[in-house]
Amino acid sequence: MYFAIAGNIGAGKTSLAELLSKHYGWEAHFEDVIDNPYLDDFYNHMERWSFNLQIYFLNSRFRQLNGFKKTNLNFIQDRTIYEDAHIFAPNLHAMGLMNQRDFKNYQSLFKLMESMVKGPDILIYLRSSIPSLVHKIHKRGREYENSISIEYLSRLNERYEAWVSTYKKGKLVIVDVDQIDFVENKEDLGKIIEKIDAELIGLS
Numbered sequence: 753m754y755f756a757i758a759g760n761i762g763a764g765k766t767s768l769a770e771l772l773s774k775h776y777g778w779e780a781h782f783e784d785v786i787d788n789p790y791l792d793d794f795y796n797h798m799e800r801w802s803f804n805l806q807i808y809f810l811n812s813r814f815r816q817l818n819g820f821k822k823t824n825l826n827f828i829q830d831r832t833i834y835e836d837a838h839i840f841a842p843n844l845h846a847m848g849l850m851n852q853r854d855f856k857n858y859q860s861l862f863k864l865m866e867s868m869v870k871g872p873d874i875l876i877y878l879r880s881s882i883p884s885l886v887h888k889i890h891k892r893g894r895e896y897e898n899s900i901s902i903e904y905l906s907r908l909n910e911r912y913e914a915w916v917s918t919y920k921k922g923k924l925v926i927v928d929v930d931q932i933d934f935v936e937n938k939e940d941l942g943k944i945i946e947k948i949d950a951e952l953i954g955l956s
Contacts, residue, residue: 753778753826754870755948758835758916759878759929760908761900762888767935768878768944769830775945779827781816783809792896802844803854809836810862817869832872834921837862839911847907871921874951876944879913879928882906923951 755772757765766782773780790808794801813833820827841858844850850858880888885905889897916926925947932940 754820754872755826755828755874755876756832756872757828757830757876757878758832758912760880760885760905760912761897762885762892762905763878763880764888764929764934765830765878768876769828771934771941772945772948773828775941776826776828779825780830781820781827782830784812795896795899798844798849802850803858806836806841806844806850806858807861809840810858810865814865814869821869829872832875833862833865833869834871834915835912837866838915839908843904843907843911847904874923874925874948875919875921876925876927876948877912877916877919879926879930880909881930882909884930885909925951 755778757769757772759765769780769782772778788805788808790801790805794805810833813829813831813836816829817833837859841850841855841862845852845855882902882905886902889900916924925944927934927944927947932943934941934944
């Protein structure tokens, strides 16, 4: 069994992955931000480093999924390979921050990888407003995220909503995180778990 948590920058994916990992006793796989050699450069010069960053993330998530296939463990993934390909890379291309040659190369590589992996059994999408995202990004204080613009976050949010509206890889659980605090409030976390459990019944 394979869960994945999707959502914009600052939506709370890592926190929820940690909490669900503890609750279900599943292994959690997180997005590589600490050891990522491109993040600082990307946020300082997006046009120069966009392709490198997206290839790094694509490779990292593909390795996670490939490793999962070789085990019988249940696991939770913080962000999916599909978000890279359907949201982040197209957004950079549309903003003129990834040229057409690189974008076509990226798409070709993603299609090859996509043919070799399965989608998550349950995708949990964390829906968040821009003010909420900005608040959480500032609260966690990652220096390289200080230059993220509201326009960039807004473009990503629009693409997330479009992607989720046509998502058909597996079960989908949508959580509006603006009105809840699943980190501090156990009842809020319990409501999310109830939604997931309801979908798990149909998969068992």
